[in-house]
Amino acid sequence: AQSVSQHNHHVILSEAASLELGCNYSYGGTVNLFWYVQYPGQHLQLLLKYFSGDPLVKGIKGFEAEFIKSKFSFNLRKPSVQWSDTAEYFCAVNAGSGGGADGLTFGKGTHLIIQP
């Protein structure tokens, strides 16, 4: 079974600061990796995903993530955050061989607060 660990439960940054949220997973086989965002009162939205190919993945709203297989990591980055990035961020993984039939395993989430 897979597991996902997000390093920080709460992060507070000022606007224009750079962001990096850590995510590590444990699974012996091929994985698909995801970052989701949940803005206050809204549903989960996909920020970006990695299935294969270029390990540097670009997503929406200026976010990117890098898959480092040797470190079992998929950290989320943004060079300059905005107040509107205040949200809960979830890293998730599923088995690459599952074809989408398996559910996602989520980390516990990181609550990001951006101060004006």
Add this chain to the structure above:
Amino acid sequence: DVKVTQSSRYLVKRTGEKVFLECVQDMDHENMFWYRQDPGLGLRLIYFSYDVKMKEKGDIPEGYSVSREKKERFSLILESASTNQTSMYLCASSSQGAGGYTFGSGTRLTVV
């Protein structure tokens, strides 16, 4: 725009009641999922289904059951609601082969 629709945004039920949470998707997805979301615990998979009438237990199936009689509809059933089932419940769907998962807006269930 593709959608996963959960019938209720908020529900309040009494301990011991049988509770039905409904989810409908309009994307012709094969796979559907039920999660619960709790602060500090993230999302945990309760049950999922990869085909009509098929169901698989997730990580925390105890106290829950599911029904999938039609491809587009996936119901979560709390046979006898308890206060520890107070939570936000999220439905999701995905297509076979690849792609992402689409989530509904959630049902916040309070059991009193």
